[in-house]
Amino acid sequence: MKKLLYIVILVLVVFAAVFLVRRGESNATNNDVLVAYFSATGNTKSVAEKLSNVIGADLFEIIPEQVYTADDLNWHNDKSRSSVEMADKNSRPKIASNVKDMSKYKVVFVGFPIWWGREPSIIDTFLTSYDFNGKTIIPFATSGSSSIGDSGKNLQALAPNAKVLPGKRFATDVYAEDLKSWAETQMQ
Numbered sequence: 001m002k003k004l005l006y007i008v009i010l011v012l013v014v015f016a017a018v019f020l021v022r023r024g025e026s027n028a029t030n031n032d033v034l035v036a037y038f039s040a041t042g043n044t045k046s047v048a049e050k051l052s053n054v055i056g057a058d059l060f061e062i063i064p065e066q067v068y069t070a071d072d073l074n075w076h077n078d079k080s081r082s083s084v085e086m087a088d089k090n091s092r093p094k095i096a097s098n099v100k101d102m103s104k105y106k107v108v109f110v111g112f113p114i115w116w117g118r119e120p121s122i123i124d125t126f127l128t129s130y131d132f133n134g135k136t137i138i139p140f141a142t143s144g145s146s147s148i149g150d151s152g153k154n155l156q157a158l159a160p161n162a163k164v165l166p167g168k169r170f171a172t173d174v175y176a177e178d179l180k181s182w183a184e185t186q187m188q
């Protein structure tokens, strides 16, 4: 009888240990992973926050030195700031602040809204502001309906020494769990 009790206790202890280890894993932090994003109207921001939470990565918002107004974002006006910038592949709008220590990250997720079928010019500024040598860059985007298109290829051209993946467009209300499983396959 005593032996049976010992076995039951042992089994319970093993289960508790496995449970605690698993829980620890899901709350793991990824110290060498950064989620950097630009968001003009909040959609990409919500996806970026979900992603950084669920994978335990640092979060950095790419804030423009000159914030985009509603007029700036008017794509019906070919003279609006965003239209003018996006028509010029060499446009590099200034960013207000820098990532403190980019050298500590091995993987950098880069999030943005799709503008005119690709990454906004300020993302090009971000890509040309750091040394991404040996790092993996994983783009993600939100949009009205467009896919992420050639954004990954564009980013690769701007950071030739990095490994840039094609990336993916997400709906703003994407489930955190879906982001997590996608991110894990990307980081393998």
Ligand SMILES: Cc1cc2nc3c(=O)[nH]c(=O)nc-3n(C[C@H](O)[C@H](O)[C@H](O)COP(=O)(O)O)c2cc1C
Residues within 6 Å of the ligand: 038, 039, 040, 041, 042, 043, 044, 045, 073, 074, 075, 082, 083, 112, 113, 114, 115, 116, 117, 118, 142, 143, 144, 145, 146, 147
């Ligand atoms: C200047 C501009 C251009 C856009 N171009 C596209 C586009 O080509 N395709 C698309 O599906 N959505 C386009 N959109 C919609 C945004 O991609 C979409 O609203 C995105 O989720 C906004 O993200 P944010 O809230 O993080 O800024 C455009 C929006 C703006 C302001």
